[in-house]
Amino acid sequence: MNRYQTLLKLPLLLLGMLAAAVAAQAQTRVVVATESWAQLMYLDSANLPRGVIADFIGRMNQVQDKFRFELTIYPRLRLDRVFLDKEADVYPVRTPLWVDPALGLLPSKTIFSSGDIYFAKKINPFGGDKVFDDLKARSIAGVRGYHYGLFNNNADEAYLRKHFRAYLLGSNESVLRFVLGGHADVGIIPEVIMTKYRQDPLLREQLIVGRFDSRVDFSNLVRRDGPISVAEMNVVIDLLVKSGDVAKLKLKLGISP
Numbered sequence: 001m002n003r004y005q006t007l008l009k010l011p012l013l014l015l016g017m018l019a020a021a022v023a024a025q026a027q028t029r030v031v032v033a034t035e036s037w038a039q040l041m042y043l044d045s046a047n048l049p050r051g052v053i054a055d056f057i058g059r060m061n062q063v064q065d066k067f068r069f070e071l072t073i074y075p076r077l078r079l080d081r082v083f084l085d086k087e088a089d090v091y092p093v094r095t096p097l098w099v100d101p102a103l104g105l106l107p108s109k110t111i112f113s114s115g116d117i118y119f120a121k122k123i124n125p126f127g128g129d130k131v132f133d134d135l136k137a138r139s140i141a142g143v144r145g146y147h148y149g150l151f152n153n154n155a156d157e158a159y160l161r162k163h164f165r166a167y168l169l170g171s172n173e174s175v176l177r178f179v180l181g182g183h184a185d186v187g188i189i190p191e192v193i194m195t196k197y198r199q200d201p202l203l204r205e206q207l208i209v210g211r212f213d214s215r216v217d218f219s220n221l222v223r224r225d226g227p228i229s230v231a232e233m234n235v236v237i238d239l240l241v242k243s244g245d246v247a248k249l250k251l252k253l254g255i256s257p
Contacts, residue, residue: 027068030228032057033088035076038172038193040253042073049073052252053093056245063239067228076145076170089226090233095216098147105221108233111240112250113217114191116148118210121180131185132210136164141175141184144168148188149214180206188213195254 034053036042041053049057049071060069069090074082082088083103091099096107120131131138135150147153151160160166167184169175172193179187189197191212198204222233240246 028066028227030067030069030090030226031088032069032071032090032092033074033079033082034071034092034094035079036073036171037190039196040192052249056240056249057092059240059243059245060236063243063245064236067232067236076143083223086223086226089223089228091221093218094221095218096221097153097214097216099221104224106224106230107217107219107221108230109237110217110219111237111246112253112255113215114253114255115215116146116188116213117191117194118186118188118213119176119179119194119207120186120210121182122206122208124185126185129208129210131208135186138185139165139167139183141167141169141178141187143172143175143188144170146188150188186210192253192255 034041037051037053039051041049041051044050054071057069057071060067071092072088079091080100080103083091083105091103091105093111096105099105118132118135120129122128124131126133140150142148142151144157145155147155151164151166154160157168160168167178169178172189175187175189176197178184194207194209198207198209220233220237222228222230237246
C-alpha cells in the first residue's frame, strides 16, 4: 500500500474510531457489585475481578451493546451499604431470599437453581455420614451474615449463639478450613463452591457431603429504580441463554439436576 492509499484510508479509520467512542458513551453504565466467592469470584494480584462468575458478567457486555456492566468486588459486610447508598445497581447470581429486603433488590428470571449443602470431615467422632443425622445437636460453621435454613433463615448473631452451636466466619474458605481443622462438626457451604473444592483429590478424600440446607433460584438482583429494569435484565439473560453462556456456566459450576 502506497502513501496515497494510506492517506485515503485515514479518514475512514478515524470515523470508525469516532463511531466506537460515541457508541461507548451512549451505553448506560450499570454497576455490578458482589463479594468474593471462593474460586468463582475473586481479586487477582492486580486487584482485578476473576473467576467463573466474573467471566459470566463479562459476557453480559458482549451479548448486547445497550448497557455497560462494570464489576466491583466489595467486602461482604460493606456490600449492603453500597446498595443502600445506591452506589451499585446489580447483585449478580444471587437469590433475594438471602439479602435484606431493605436493599430494594428485585430478581430477574432464574439463571439456575442450587443452594447450600452440609459437609463434614469424612473421619469424625459420629461415624461417617451419621454426623448429619441430628444437625441441631452439632456445632455448625457458616458465613457471617448469610441466611441458612437450619438457622430459620435468621442471620442475627445473638439469636444464633443463643439457639445453636454456631460459629460465624468471614468467608466460605474460612468455613472449609474451620471444619477441616476440627473446630466444628459440620459446615454449610454453597453447592457450587463445594463442587470446585471437590475437584482437588486431596480435599475430596477428606470430605463428605450431606443434603441441601436449602435450594433456591439464582438470578441477577436488580436495584429498584436503578439504570436497568428487571425486564431489561431479562432480555440480557435471554441472550445469554441463546448464546449458550448459561449452559456453559452451569457446566462449570457442576450444578446438579
